[in-house]
Amino acid sequence: MSIQKSPLRFITAGSVDDGKSTLIGRLLYDSKALLADQIHALKQGKSKYSEQGEIDFSLLTDGLEAEREQGITIDVAYRYFSTANRKFIIADTPGHEQYTRNMVTGASTASAAIILIDASQFHDSQAPITLLNQTKRHSAILQHLNCPHIIVAVNKMDLLDFKQETFLAIQDAYLSLAHQLGLKDIHFVPISALLGENVVYKSEKMPWYQGESLLHILENLPSAEELHQQDHYFYCPVQFVVRQDADTKDDFRGYQGRIEAGSIAVGQSIRVEPSGLEAKVVELITPRGEVQQAFAGEVITLRLDQDIDISRGDVFVDIQAPLQAVKHIKATLCWFDERALNPARKYLLKHGTQTLLAKVSCINQVLDIQTLLNTQDTQQVKMNDIADVNLTLQKPIVATPYSENLVAGSFILIDDASYQTVAAGMIQSVNV
Template sequence: MSNLNQYAPLRFITAGSVDDGKSTLIGRLLYDSKALLSDQLLSLNKSKNAGEVIDFSILTDGLEAEREQGITIDVAYRYFSTAKRKFIIADTPGHEQYTRNMVTGASTAHAAVVLIDASQLDFQQAEVELLPQTKRHSAILKHLRTPHVIVAVNKMDLLDFDVEKFNAITTAYNKLAAQLGLQNVKFVPVSALQGDNIVHKSDRTLWYTGEPLLTILENLPTDDNQLTAAKDFHFPVQLVVRLDQDKADDFRGYQGRIEAGQISVNDKIRIEPNGIESTITEIYSPNGLVQSAKVGEQVTLRLADDIDISRGDTFVAADSDTYSSKQLVATICWFDQRPLNPARKYLLKHGTQTVFAKVSEIEQILDIKTLFNLSDAEQVKMNDIAQVRISLQKPITATTYEKNQASGSFILIDEATYHTVAAGMILEN
């Protein structure tokens, strides 16, 4: 597949249920690709007793509680590179209690490696039933629009690398993917502990004609630098800069990061939510004055007119179809132990703006077991994935999540405790 950004740095996560072997897989990936430092190798060798297999999970399970309990709690980030590509790995928890941490890791990922522990599944049934957390994580990946999903069927060594059982799992996951609308799904039979099909092709899976996991990851395309149309320009104001307020010709600039599109000197823009139009007169980058800037760049913009602008306002192209709104329809993943309370006000943080919000309606909740949406649900509980309507005290300038992840996402915060209670992806505004 031809793509100019095919070998740009790749961010990927591991996802799945508890004990699927996510941390072990990452450790083996680092070990076999020779991406470990000498002190890490020494620590690995010291951790095993004579005759034991190396415990690769200690490379990612850094918290003491993780090592004691044998589970991943927090998101562990690891960096490594091969001759072909640089990687950023997020090892996310499999336990249902820490689903919120998985959402955090997946929100910026180009790809997800979903591990399935083949030894935990019941092959006596007519159709293999996947574990609930595998389904939940897959549903979240769909809502987060994760571009690539690789299903690593792990612990195949415990099933004697049985191709029929591998095929039964791929059939079950393909059915799940079709129900959720996941695309670009690839399957790899692996043994993370023993290294089969992680970095090198395994002699024990001669029936598998695909590439090992690392090769697949090395060749995945990314679109980080893809420029959207000029009319999609989206710039939330983070800071208003005044250098000398006593002079009549004092400097007034607006700092922030371009979240979509591109901008050039003399381009016309519209400021939301007030709808006033103006023209870009100067663009400052960290390296000084420039004629244009694009998505992802931190800049300071100056306008031809003196306009009342503050943090939270948003610059869009003058002909943009993006406008401010006080009503949202969104998918949320609920993180808090206390259920969502429609009678309560929450703080909604979107970009550089924070406003009061109320969930005015629970439209539906995804039933993880059946994958059907329940439209008569009255409560959103921890780790539920729900579609809701939200009313805001003040308008925000948002897009749909599908159009732009940065301007189409938000978090809900408990006003009393300041705990993050939900992450949301905007469907309509």
């Protein structure tokens, strides 16, 4: 097998019962990515949610017993498969509003997203078509997460006798939504996940559709790495300080972390933030041994030419990088907690490898999922709301906008009493 492109990580999203798990099962089945015993178990499994005795492909991803009983996806299920052209990592994310936080988790690392829309819920007489709120919410989240590619898969076309009119009406409705949200690279595919029409192979039942199958589109999308090949400044949060407490003649002091952007080489000068101290790299060690240079994505242990005060939570950056530690940020929050945001209290903010106290100093606006307009006269952020806020931090962090660096631009908020994650945040700007 020849793998010609870099792996693509994508998610499925949409409303409840749009067919996300069934689509992934069909992709795995038709692309010959299942083992013989998996196929046997699939054919022997219960198919109470499929009609006329067809295989219930959702059994491949709905692994929890609660999911099978309710016929919905709760957790994020990851699956891996490959074709002759590419490797894929799929995240099957929940459609129910209650599990929006799980969808955010799956989407945060995705290079593409498949938004499923159940065509059987609409009719030609509906003009214009009104999309479901959860479809709008997931699309808004994908926009805030800067997901590069959106594929709108209009599912269950078999229930409409593969009529083109409904597909075009749904396409127009989503294009209007995309224009409001600012989504750009969008592909539309009419499919039947249950029957496999336009999933792996082109469908003969929809001759009016001139595009490619869903799998063909996925095989040819550029990955996030291919989209961001431009140079970035070196950025590496310190995870662990390694000391070898032997005699002073062999006093090893190394700093471990994962390079999140750029590259580093022996002899290169770096800066430590937030202290601003400078030093030169004298040794680089990776799992493959000692190297002269390391790149983004690699885990490293580096040694410096001098002993300076460095601990977990500090960040190594290029000496020329215009990055500075800041105590005030503006961010978009996806609120997960059943209890509304309380601006009067402080939350734990986890950014990279450090955790500190933070306070929401101002709620700028909250997105109304119904109208897609921002409500600016509200001081309440409830579960599953998307809000723009200002935060004041206990101590400085080295942050960038999320659009520039996913790691330096993202964080989570944690309840300091229950230690439950209450929100995910994407930084818009610093020094507000």
